[in-house]
Amino acid sequence: MTLALDLALCVLILGVALASVAGGGVFRAVIFFITYGLFVAMAWARLGALDVALAEAAIGAGLTGVLLLAALGRLRRMNATSPPHRTGLHLPAAFAGAALACALGWAWFALPAPSPPDLGPVMPQSGVGNRVTAVLLNFRAWDTLLESIVLLAALLGVWMLAQDKDWTAPLGPRYHAQAGGVLASFGRLLPPVGLAFGVYLVWAGADSTGGAFQGGTVLAAVGLVALMSNVMRPPRVSQGVLRAALVLGPAVFLCAGLLATASGGAFLSLSPALAKPVILTIEVALTISIAVTLALLVIGASGDGEYAP
Template sequence: MSLALDLALCALITGVALATVAGGGIFRAIIFFITYGLFVAIGWARLGAFDVALAEAAIGAGLTGVLLLAAHGRLRRMRTKAVAGNTGLNLPAALAGAAVAGALGWAWFALPAPSVPDLSQAMTDSGVGNPVTAVLLNFRAWDTLLESIVLLAALLGVWMLARDEDWNTPLGPRYHALSGGVLVSFGRLLPPVGLVFGAYLVWAGAESIGGAFQGGTVLAAVGLVALMANVLPAPQISQSGLRVALVLGPGVFLGAGLVAAALGGEFLSIAPDVAKAVIVTIEIALSMSIAVTLALLVIGPPVDAEGRP
């Protein structure tokens, strides 16, 4: 039964992937792409990588889907040729995808199996029970800190696309235009559930499935739905609370590293007796920054009254 389920899942992932890159029509490709993200998330869950499955569902089928749908709607309003035409097969993309899949398949069977070191003592010293959180916030904390800074830098790069005179205008008015009766009801019901679930993912990430990235992504998706349903007002770059939330995660992370260095240790070295408390504090701060940054990346740069960036 398990083998049949896995084979069926592989067939669905392959079929949806082919429909995404080889089918005609942009809107159809977007819908298949979102479906592909959901099936891949199920595949990761079948492999036991539940943290990756949560991230794939939230990013691949959630935020990226919203971004692509908004881009498609804007292209239709602009009456571009890309939407009016382009109904044939995208053969180059299909061939490129098949080549990548073939190379990955060859690597899986040809390369030797990696050795797994014994991390039992290291996990004890890390202060947390979730090995993913231990790696991200303790064993390779430098990489995670830089990744949070790069995410913020990406948002600043998107904002630089705006004209100077538009920096004081609200963000995301084109998302308000997507609201409707069903979406408004959904936008009022989802935020309380999403807030609880996102907070749980952050808190549980220290010992089990979850973490700052998964929880922050859920919170970002909830915020976008509330924005699209006109439940939340459009944010502005000049809002002080927004700016504090953006730098809170990297700031707390950097501060923890400096405190560790000032106490006689190495930068970002956390003592085992306080490791869990420090990691949970960093995770909470990072989740807030990740949620705000991802939502603002999807919203895009400030626009003028006519929706032009």
């Protein structure tokens, strides 16, 4: 039964991926891409990687889907025509992709089962029960610190696409929601539920599935719903509080790492006694920054024109 389920999932993933890249218009490609993200999330769940599954569903399918649909809507408003089909470029790309897939497939059969380092003996010193959280915020904290800064760099890159004349304008397109319409009702109904769920994901992340990235994504979605239904005003780059919220997570993370150095330990080290409270503090700060960054990444640079859903 489980084998049949796995096989069906594999076939679905391959089929949806193919449908997404093989012609047939941009809208179809976007919809299939979102479906693809959901199926991949299910595959991660089947593999037992629940944290990855949550992140894939939230970011790979959810936020990326919103981003692609918004971009599609903008292209339509601009009456952009799709570029002429150039098979000359597609064929080499398809061959390269197929060759890479074959090589990786060969490696799967040729390589022995991976033997990751044994975390058992060191887990008690990590301060948390969830291995993923222990790796992300303790054993390989330097990676996570840099990744949280990568998000900021991405947002800066998006902001640099604005026109100089629009620089002081509110970020993102102007959304119009009909008073009393579906979107406006959603804008009041969804945020409280989403807030509770997002906060729960962060809190639970210390000892079971969840964490700053997953919780932050849910909170970002809450912010987006509030923005799109005009419950919340779009922010501006010039707002100091906004910029402070964006750097809060990396700043707290860096401070924690440097404090460890100042008190005689290694950079980013955590004493087992203090590990849990410090990790939770960092996670809360990271969640806020991740949520704000992701929401702002989706709405885009300032002066993006009108947008009526």
